[in-house]
Amino acid sequence: ARIGVVTIDGPGGAGKGTIARELAGRLGWHLLDSGAIYRLLALASLRADIGLGEVDRLVAVAEALDIRFPTDGPAAGEVILDGVVVSDAIRDEASGERASRLAAVPVVRQALLERQRAFRRPPGLVADGRDMGTVVFPDAPVKIFLTASAEERARRRHKQLMGQGVAANLADLLQELRARDERDTQRSVAPLRPAEDAVTIDTTDLSVEAVVSAVMERVEARL
């Protein structure tokens, strides 16, 4: 039998990361934060001083990225690039913004496709991003699309950043989220949209627990 996958797609700040982590923990499954991969590429290409138009160099960096998402040990939950913890460095809006520009380049997405699929290992995978259900894991038995109002998503991002000690301005965040939504939904390759067989959940007025329960019900019904 194919290894189970739950895909969780949606715009930035809809709660995908929180829900995916919680779900993976309850199921005892692996976790793929695909946005972190685009953010890592953003960071690595900035450090290597590669411009957005230098496609061949971008692809070379994408293929060589040394990425780890440890799930146990002292670095559990951290994002590691070339052996160094970069979890905070990739979380600011500058990285998100550059990530979304890189993510619109078709060959860059192609270079990252198989790397993302390699996360599908027993006993199962919870994958969050923009195109998990539409492109990367089109045969996933459970597909969720999470949304929330832009204002609520900006508030959540703000809270998350403050919690990490990263300075952020709510109005700026809202504007940046809207710009990113626009780019992610309008791009020609793998645009942000629900898969035809996805269940859409509007999380604006829902607690984390309510969303996780709703998703767990789907998972239990399907697996």
Ligand code: C5P
């Ligand atoms: O989810 P997160 O905000 O970390 O993603 C950063 C950016 O990476 C998104 O704005 C999007 O452009 C891109 N991305 C993507 N496909 C994914 C995950 C993220 O294009 N599967």
